Amino acid sequence: MRSRSANRSGIVMRRRVTPAGDIIVTLLTPQGKIKAIARGGVRGSQASRLNLFHHVGVQLYQTPQADLATVQQSVLEGALPRLSEPERHPYAHLLSELADALFQEGEFSEQAFELYAGALRGVSHHPDPEWVTLVMSYKLLSLAGFAPRSRQCARCAAPDPAHPDPLGGQLLCGACSSQPPHPAERLEFLREVPRRSVRALMDQPLPAEQRPGVWRSLERFVTVQIGGVQSWRSLASSLGGEVVSA
Amino acid sequence: MRSRSANRSGIVMRRRVTPAGDIIVTLLTPQGKIKAIARGGVRGSQASRLNLFHHVGVQLYQTPQADLATVQQSVLEGALPRLSEPERHPYAHLLSELADALFQEGEFSEQAFELYAGALRGVSHHPDPEWVTLVMSYKLLSLAGFAPRSRQCARCAAPDPAHPDPLGGQLLCGACSSQPPHPAERLEFLREVPRRSVRALMDQPLPAEQRPGVWRSLERFVTVQIGGVQSWRSLASSLGGEVVSA
Amino acid sequence: MKYPPSLVALIRELSRLPGIGPKSAQRLAFYLFEQPREDIERLAGVLLDAKRELHTCPVCFNITDAELCDVCADPSRQQNLICVVEEPGDVIAIEKSGEYSGLYHVLHGVISPMNGVGPDKLHLKALLPRLTPGMEVILATGTTVEGEATAMYLQRLIEPLGATVSRIAYGLPVGGALEYADEVTLGRALSGRQRITK
Amino acid sequence: MKYPPSLVALIRELSRLPGIGPKSAQRLAFYLFEQPREDIERLAGVLLDAKRELHTCPVCFNITDAELCDVCADPSRQQNLICVVEEPGDVIAIEKSGEYSGLYHVLHGVISPMNGVGPDKLHLKALLPRLTPGMEVILATGTTVEGEATAMYLQRLIEPLGATVSRIAYGLPVGGALEYADEVTLGRALSGRQRITK
Amino acid sequence: MKYPPSLVALIRELSRLPGIGPKSAQRLAFYLFEQPREDIERLAGVLLDAKRELHTCPVCFNITDAELCDVCADPSRQQNLICVVEEPGDVIAIEKSGEYSGLYHVLHGVISPMNGVGPDKLHLKALLPRLTPGMEVILATGTTVEGEATAMYLQRLIEPLGATVSRIAYGLPVGGALEYADEVTLGRALSGRQRITK
Amino acid sequence: MKYPPSLVALIRELSRLPGIGPKSAQRLAFYLFEQPREDIERLAGVLLDAKRELHTCPVCFNITDAELCDVCADPSRQQNLICVVEEPGDVIAIEKSGEYSGLYHVLHGVISPMNGVGPDKLHLKALLPRLTPGMEVILATGTTVEGEATAMYLQRLIEPLGATVSRIAYGLPVGGALEYADEVTLGRALSGRQRITK
Ligand SMILES: [Zn+2]
Ligand SMILES: [Zn+2]
Ligand SMILES: [Zn+2]
Ligand SMILES: [Zn+2]
Ligand SMILES: [Zn+2]
Ligand SMILES: [Zn+2]
Incomplete structure (x- = not known):
């Protein structure tokens, strides 16, 4: 008997309910990104399992005619209920939106899956979810080939740049930037983030007052390299110091 | 466009869940008894609406191929949650089983529906559900053409029988019965139940000690005329005086 | 064969409605074509009426056609x-x-x-x-x-x-069986259990 | 709570359409409520236009907005x-x-x-x-x-x-397997088989 | 054509299983026919083993192969x-x-x-x-x-x-939307609501 | 809680069968547990019998328990x-x-x-x-x-x-309507049409 079924295990990065009651999910799995539909799912127990940020095992069925695979069965493999908390929720959204933009369907990357899964776990459990998000955002970008240039001025390639790049979010030399240089700790972070391990970065969190500068760099870099990201809006006031925009 | 859909409103008399998760219900409606299947219903909101004893509106879809109509949509029109109470639950079962046995698919009877609906309402709300059940059981039997003979001995046709019929549940003359006559109140009930109104019968409940004799008559009459009824087992000890067999 | 523009326009507008695919839109268009003129005019009328008369209640943001919605206005x-x-x-x-x-x-x-x-x-x-x-x-x-x-x-x-x-309570839907509930819901149904003894 | 009459009327008219149950009609009505006025007016417009302009072709009874339908008019x-x-x-x-x-x-x-x-x-x-x-x-x-x-x-x-x-031929749909065909269709597919050798 | 009795018997026994219709039973039988002998013997073996070894726990009536079930035996x-x-x-x-x-x-x-x-x-x-x-x-x-x-x-x-x-709590399943819940469940979810302020 | 190995083995073997997901396998295992010993032995028996007795016909490769299959043996x-x-x-x-x-x-x-x-x-x-x-x-x-x-x-x-x-003929299934057929099948049904006049 021919089989058009496959089993996959991944995290729900996006979830949309159609007016007909179908659930369309985007999963990040170790075998790549997958988009699939659970027909009538909103009325059944798949609505629970295929919840945003859930780690699920799914049985997918693909016919040659349909563009979306169908979710036949699903089992829950892990849930992170704390991601609904106001001080964590927007970060989980930002990381998911970033990961969705960075990884394409058909790209096999166990590392991408592990990094994204680790990022969500961190945002869920760590006492400093903002720091987890900053570190893991840069790590996701690096893995996808979008590491900011940090040894040379992004505009003139002069060595050891230390000033903010208000347009591109990278580092500029004093000649190319009209802004004062980054404070030493923030500069070190922005320079070393692509190379240092997650653990090392997590162990050296920046003080709260230096973070808005990192957020501004990250936001500029992502916007220029990848494009608009909706979640920034909810983080907007967090760049000003508050955690959640209200 | 041709339509194979019909809307019906009725009470769930029976409900069975298949291993595949379909719900098969038997409804009594003013247009007759209907058996239908809600495919995959146990996983969706139909599981709630198509609950036993619920009054529901259903959209049915019938194809020429299928023997069972499909429940497409359902809306709740009335629920009687108190029918789960131990002192009411077995009576609701008995009345449903009786009604299911008495009325056939394809028979149009608004009266049957009203009587059954009224019986369930009575069992749910009335302080004396046992009495409701005795009265309404006889009324359902009469409507279906199974009124016991009460003016003549069921065996020899002698007038004014007053003795129990331990086999057939009707009334026998003194010559045909080896048992002592019914007490006067019980005899009057058994004689008049087919003719008097529900209200009149409800207004004159028999005292508790006279009811086991009525139960025995009813049980015998139903068994002989209609056949075995499962619900008797749960009522067995109620015939001995207790409400619920335990 | 080219389809009449007004038919094409009708099918296109209908298929924009949520839950109505292109096939249903076409079927609906042909159905509407077969209906008497009055029915179509009534349908168009209620669409315009609804849009004209309905707005959100300034207190609770429910839909209403009055100053306040029916709930807010009910003492x-x-x-x-x-x-x-x-x-x-x-x-x-x-x-x-x-x-x-x-x-x-x-x-x-x-x-x-x-x-x-x-x-x-x-x-x-x-x-x-x-x-x-x-x-x-x-x-x-x-x-x-x-x-x-x-x-x-x-x-x-x-x-x-x-x-x-x-x-609002998380838990099992009425009429459900445990084996058809998912683990997350079942966990919530257990942890949210309610005492029924006094 | 009483619903606004124009909402009730809209839901009622929508639920008369084939394939739209009461629940879908309600969802559709709320969706329409959220749309800009121009969209609703356009929808009402195409409904009325279609009814006014379309009729059956006097030759073949296909739908058309012209004297003859596009097929009949095509030499x-x-x-x-x-x-x-x-x-x-x-x-x-x-x-x-x-x-x-x-x-x-x-x-x-x-x-x-x-x-x-x-x-x-x-x-x-x-x-x-x-x-x-x-x-x-x-x-x-x-x-x-x-x-x-x-x-x-x-x-x-x-x-x-x-x-x-x-x-027209009775038979198996393209892309089908024998085991999913019903016996009657399978019988017709066999008896209607076509020679493919010259 | 008469089918081999052992095939007929297999299809009949399989179609007795819950959730397996006559068509699936036939498909399953042909599938099993194609499998190596060892696989069939293993399947028959686990069936007999399960029946021989499993019974209900005398305390809680859960399924077990030991004197007490795993839960009852776990202090x-x-x-x-x-x-x-x-x-x-x-x-x-x-x-x-x-x-x-x-x-x-x-x-x-x-x-x-x-x-x-x-x-x-x-x-x-x-x-x-x-x-x-x-x-x-x-x-x-x-x-x-x-x-x-x-x-x-x-x-x-x-x-x-x-x-x-x-x-256990009655209520909305996790991941659900109110509009897809039935009225009875929604009523229970409201009346069973839980205070979340201290 | 650890499940009894023989139960786990049964569920695992059942879920290997085509069309039986893990949930159905579990339900089937519990069903089998409730059945009398004779029924399980009969099921295991027919599995082994079928495997022992059935083979493919050496002429047409149909399934048979005899030297030739029933069709090949029928003059x-x-x-x-x-x-x-x-x-x-x-x-x-x-x-x-x-x-x-x-x-x-x-x-x-x-x-x-x-x-x-x-x-x-x-x-x-x-x-x-x-x-x-x-x-x-x-x-x-x-x-x-x-x-x-x-x-x-x-x-x-x-x-x-x-x-x-x-x-075998491609075409519409018996009992079908044109509007539910896909275009490819419809095209084949038209091109494969059969003359019905003498
Ligand atoms: Zn520079
Ligand atoms: Zn007599
Ligand atoms: Zn209001
Ligand atoms: Zn024409
Ligand atoms: Zn135990
Ligand atoms: Zn042969």
């Missing part, structure tokens, strides 16, 4: 109980359940940063002036991650104002 | 080939297949005594004057009992007029 | 908490939820007079000697009328014995 | 007509249609390079010695791309041997 509703829901359709669903006699507050959405919906896009702030100490606010947003996040966000806002906050 | 279509179908939607389905270049005749129904549809209720007689000897008439009514009965009825009418009559 | 489980369920499959469902660490009691059915199942047909009485004052019994029978009736029946039996009785 | 079947099918189940489907009285040839698969199935993996060559000039071979492989490719491959092999080759 017999419990005034110290507000149920917060995502959409106007949820008001109808709750009214149908027959279990509720308080007021409503319709957010018109849920917080969802990745879809660009922050708290400022919802009718959230307008809830606060409606609250008085001793009131109860029932958070009846959905049980998705976003619905839950919106509920938690509201809870933080409301608590300091002295109102009691409660959340 | 490049094969004039000696007429395909008889039940509904205007079937014309679209066949045109999409790209396998047909003849004319059509739309019956607007099938013979169904049980539903009170006799031959006189259909655009059946109007087919006969269109026929000339040597022409081919393809009976493409459905393969239901009623479609088959209508095809046989037509065959009896047409044969004496000297036209060739043919019936 | 680290909470000994003052018993969850009453309908079927052994429910134990697995609850264990998967990871939210429960007490004991179980499996009734092997629900009270359903019209199906001839009275309290005496269930493992109901055996629960009572397991109870001690101060214990909590969670009634986790289904939320059907029969499941509810069984729960109420048990409550009456247990209450006089001094144990606390609780019922 | 009253039309000897000059062979129907080529993919799987033994297709023989049963065709026999049930009652429209066929010739012989069969079961390929046990279709050509599918992507799945590593070339002509040599099928019982294809064994068909050729069965053919004599004047015979008809009906290609009744499925109407999928692979079934069609297999049919064309066979046609090339058979034609030089002087046998007539035919293909």
